[in-house]
Amino acid sequence: xxxSFFDSFSPQEIARICATGTHxxxxxxxxxIWERTPADKAYVLLAGTVSVRRNGDEIAQLGPGDIVGxxxxxxxxxxxxxxxxxxxxxxxxxxxQAVLSLCDEMPGFRQAIxxxxxxxxxxx
Numbered sequence: 001x002x003x004s005f006f007d008s009f010s011p012q013e014i015a016r017i018c019a020t021g022t023h024x025x026x027x028x029x030x031x032x033i034w035e036r037t038p039a040d041k042a043y044v045l046l047a048g049t050v051s052v053r054r055n056g057d058e059i060a061q062l063g064p065g066d067i068v069g070x071x072x073x074x075x076x077x078x079x080x081x082x083x084x085x086x087x088x089x090x091x092x093x094x095x096x097q098a099v100l101s102l103c104d105e106m107p108g109f110r111q112a113i114x115x116x117x118x119x120x121x122x123x124x
Contacts, residue, residue: 025090026091035081
C-alpha cells in the first residue's frame with residue numbers, strides 16, 4: 001500500500017475511526033493474528049514493523065499507517081496469513097464488529113479497505 005490507510009480520510013473521520021478502536025502496544029515477537037483462524041479483529045499500525053507470513057514464509061512487511069486483519073473480516077473468511085511483530089508495536093485494535101460497523105457507517109472506510117485488499121491481492 002502506498003501511503004497510510006488514513007490518507008483518504010478527513011481529520012474528523014480519522015478521529016471517528018480511532019475512537020472506535022482501542023490503543024494497544026505489543027512486544028516484539030508477538031503474533032496478534034494467526035493464519036487459518038476466525039476473523040475476530042483488525043489493527044492499524046501506528047508504530048513498528050510486522051511480518052506477514054503465509055505457510056510460515058514471509059510475503060510482506062508492513063509498518064506505520066498499514067491496516068492488517070481487515071480482509072478476512074469483510075470477506076467473511078478465515079485468515080490467510082499470520083502477523084508477527086518484528087519490533088515493538090503501537091496499534092489501534094478493532095473488533096470485527098467495529099470494522100463492520102465502520103464499513104456500514106462510513107462508505108469511505110469500506111472503500112479504503114477494498115483498495116488495500118485489491119492492492120495486496122495483486123501483489124501476492
